[in-house]
Amino acid sequence: MKNQFLAKKYHDKMTTPMGVVSELAYLYDDMINLSLGDPDFITDRRIIDKTFEDICTGHTKYTDALGDLELRKAISNFYQNTYSYKVDEKEMMIVVGACHGMHLVLEAILDEGDEIIVPEPYFTPYKNQIELARGKMITLETTEEDHFQINIEKLKEKITNKTKAIIINTPNNPTGATLNFKILKKIAQIVQENNLLIITDEVYGGFSFEEDFTPFTTIEEMKKRTITLGSFSKDYAMTGWRVGYVLASDYIIDCIKDINEGICYCAPSISQRAAIYALNMREEIILPMKEEYRKRVFYAYERINKIPKLSVMKPQGAFYLFVNIKKTGLTSMECSEKLLKEAHILTIPGNAFGKSGENYIRIATTVGIETLKEAFDRIEKIKW
Structure with a gap:
């Protein structure tokens, strides 16, 4: 990224694993995107x-x-x-x-x-x-x-x-x-x-x-x-x-x-x-949305904890799940790549969120229950 016209402070590339996700979202026609925290709801x-x-x-x-x-x-x-x-x-x-x-x-x-x-x-x-x-x-x-x-x-x-x-x-x-x-x-x-x-x-x-x-x-x-x-x-x-x-x-x-x-x-x-x-x-806008996210994260929580070698903490807030992948033996990047290539599911590797995020992947429940069901049905078929 070095160039005479770039400031020296930008010579080292700053793009993170999170920053390249948008380019991957169009890789497969049947992609299920569980990566970015952009709600699937349209503004009221x-x-x-x-x-x-x-x-x-x-x-x-x-x-x-x-x-x-x-x-x-x-x-x-x-x-x-x-x-x-x-x-x-x-x-x-x-x-x-x-x-x-x-x-x-x-x-x-x-x-x-x-x-x-x-x-x-x-x-x-x-x-x-x-x-x-x-x-x-x-x-x-x-x-x-x-x-x-x-x-x-x-x-x-x-x-x-x-x-x-x-x-x-x-x-x-x-x-x-x-x-x-x-x-x-x-x-x-x-x-x-x-x-x-x-x-x-x-x-x-x-x-x-x-x-x-x-x-x-x-x-x-x-x-x-x-x-x-x-x-x-x-x-x-x-x-x-x-x-x-x-x-x-x-x-x-x-x-x-x-x-x-x-x-x-x-x-x-x-x-x-x-x-x-x-x-x-x-109140009219947030309460129904909050209830829907609650249903989604708890559905995902239950599905994840039934999949061998994956686990996740009980949801407390937001619409994210930080999935523990330690038992797979894969790095967070390797796990995200495996999900992408074998199940056409896009996630964020945990190392995008700092060193202690290694051994995790982040899932955003910004899709409906039916789409989450399809996603976890695919994940269940993966051989870890």
């Missing part, structure tokens, strides 16, 4: 229709740099009504999806060499995002034996005088684990004791199966130390609209607004209008 028609009306009446211009004021008020009302938590319209910014929000946040808080602690397995882009912002990612291994919960003592050991923040992602991509409230409280204590920030990726907040979801920022004394990344992509099946938000102290919001002026200024006005209607119909 009522959202589409109301947004189209707004397009026709002139909502096609720039919004305020922080985002459509009506949307920010709607987000504020959501947190107040759902969690009895007050967030001011100036303590949030609408962004082009959570990844855009993460980029802005890391640019705002990191100096050269600052460390960010990231529990592993982790959402693949975190590493590149941290390094592009001049930071250093410090991984914290979590294990299936601990249900992929964060080990508090190991977390303490990772903290140095260069640590700036901790990233948590719950419900988690790729493991599907949900951090329990006791763990969250202990993390909050560590953040206070060590004068740190917490960046919390809550993209899958609508899909927690075992206990009610708790936004980290609502924990006592955590508001000033928490940067929340939210998104409409998964909860509302709006991945293509590219709209999310950041909640943080106003000085951080002011900074990321200034950074974003030279990137894209504001999120798409049309998508922001769609987000308003999504919030207004939240």
Whole structure:
């Protein structure tokens, strides 16, 4: 990838196993794609229709740099009504999806060499995002034996005088684990004791199966130390609209607004209008979708655990299953390739999510039960 016109920091190819999946999706006519977390649901028609009306009446211009004021008020009302938590319209910014929000946040808080602690397995882009912002990612291994919960003592050991923040992602991509409230409280204590920030990726907040979801920022004394990344992509099946938000102290919001002026200024006005209607119909949209994902992940959970040499932890949240393949004797890449070639099933190898993801593959239940049935019928015929 070296070329005289490329910056030296890009000479080493950055493409991950996750990044090449889209090219493989068209390899076979009968491919079953269990790889990317793009919901098979279409955005609710009522959202589409109301947004189209707004397009026709002139909502096609720039919004305020922080985002459509009506949307920010709607987000504020959501947190107040759902969690009895007050967030001011100036303590949030609408962004082009959570990844855009993460980029802005890391640019705002990191100096050269600052460390960010990231529990592993982790959402693949975190590493590149941290390094592009001049930071250093410090991984914290979590294990299936601990249900992929964060080990508090190991977390303490990772903290140095260069640590700036901790990233948590719950419900988690790729493991599907949900951090329990006791763990969250202990993390909050560590953040206070060590004068740190917490960046919390809550993209899958609508899909927690075992206990009610708790936004980290609502924990006592955590508001000033928490940067929340939210998104409409998964909860509302709006991945293509590219709209999310950041909640943080106003000085951080002011900074990321200034950074974003030279990137894209504001999120798409049309998508922001769609987000308003999504919030207004939240319960009607999310609850049926959550129930459908619950059925899918538990169906897949039961099928996987009946297949020799494969196993998986009981689902806790999101719509992913992190399948243990250790008994097959294959690497995660070899296993994904075997499933692709012999069963025409596309998955993500676990090493795409960090070293501790080796010996696993990730399955996304973003297809219906009948398609999942066909997928596992094929997998059952494979000789490991």
